[in-house]
Amino acid sequence: MGDKKSILSAIIISSILALADIVFLTIFGELNQGFKSWLTGTFSHHWIGKSVISVIVFMVSVPIFYILRLRNVNTTVIIWLLVAVVNLSFGILLAFFLFEVNH
Amino acid sequence: MNNTLIFFLVAHIFLGTFGIIFLTAYLLSIFKKENGVKWLKINSLLALLSFVGSWISGGYYYASYYGKSVKPIILKGDYPWVHTVLMETKEHVFLFLPFLTLVIFATTYFAHSDIAKDKKLALSVAGLCFTTVSIALAIMLSGIVISGAVGK
Numbered sequence: 001m002g003d004k005k006s007i008l009s010a011i012i013i014s015s016i017l018a019l020a021d022i023v024f025l026t027i028f029g030e031l032n033q034g035f036k037s038w039l040t041g042t043f044s045h046h047w048i049g050k051s052v053i054s055v056i057v058f059m060v061s062v063p064i065f066y067i068l069r070l071r072n073v074n075t076t077v078i079i080w081l082l083v084a085v086v087n088l089s090f091g092i093l094l095a096f097f098l099f100e101v102n103h
Numbered sequence: 104m105n106n107t108l109i110f111f112l113v114a115h116i117f118l119g120t121f122g123i124i125f126l127t128a129y130l131l132s133i134f135k136k137e138n139g140v141k142w143l144k145i146n147s148l149l150a151l152l153s154f155v156g157s158w159i160s161g162g163y164y165y166a167s168y169y170g171k172s173v174k175p176i177i178l179k180g181d182y183p184w185v186h187t188v189l190m191e192t193k194e195h196v197f198l199f200l201p202f203l204t205l206v207i208f209a210t211t212y213f214a215h216s217d218i219a220k221d222k223k224l225a226l227s228v229a230g231l232c233f234t235t236v237s238i239a240l241a242i243m244l245s246g247i248v249i250s251g252a253v254g255k
Contacts, residue, residue: 004213004214005213005214007209007213008209008210008213008214011205011206011209012206012209012210015202015203015205015206018202019199019202022195022198022199023195026195044166045166045170047162047165047166047194047195048162048166050195050198051158051162051198054198054202058202075210075214075217075224075227076221076223076224076226076227079206079210079224079227079228079230079231080227080230082203082206082231083227083230083231083234086199086203086231086234086235086238087234089196089199090192090196090199090238090241093191093192093195093196094188094192097187097188097191097192098188100187101184101187101188
């Protein structure tokens with residue numbers, strides 16, 4: 001299970017990073033039109049750009065965290081951490097777009 | 104809207120709905136003592152494939168049609184916030200779903216024996232599954248409101 005646990009931990013932590021990356025790219029893109037235009041120009045659409053970058057972040061971070069051999073990381077704890085990050089990310093994006101509408 | 108776009112839009116809706124159904128089935132079977140692992144693996148894999156398919160099909164429709172033809176109608180209508188709040192949140196939160204279902208699938212695949220023995224781990228996976236289903240349902244409801252706003 002040791003090796004499998006290292007892969008699993010790497011996947012969970014990389015997913016947390018991918019989610020954080022999506023939130024960052026979304027908010028930064030809305031606040032910086034130059035960056036959003038770069039995403040659109042490079043990937044044909046800003047949403048495709050965010051999708052591709054989040055997948056790249058995930059694909060790059062999985063082997064990095066796997067090499068770090070995170071066997072001692074408690075799987076239950078990082079899954080709950082992912083749940084917290086998901087809910088927080090959802091709340092941040094909803095609050096951001098609500099705020100943007102009113103300003 | 105041409106037939107290709109209609110196909111991708113319908114595929115996006117159906118695959119997203121299937122993803123919710125498979126994850127709900129997963130959630131209902133995670134604490135079952137008998138014959139659970141096989142169905143947990145099948146449901147988590149089908150949910151992952153459904154959400155990835157919904158991501159690609161919805162992405163094609165959104166990137167090639169929504170922005171040019173649907174968004175301007177909503178923004179000129181009575182409920183522009185449907186795009187500026189609901190659609191903007193929906194299109195970005197949707198990106199979470201493939202990663203979340205991948206974690207559920209990977210945990211089931213790599214740690215199925217631990218899920219059966221360790222109640223705390225099973226509870227955390229159930230919590231993640233419940234959160235994913237809740238977000239997917241919120242996205243689905245937003246989609247219904249967005250579709251409704253186009254005709255107003």
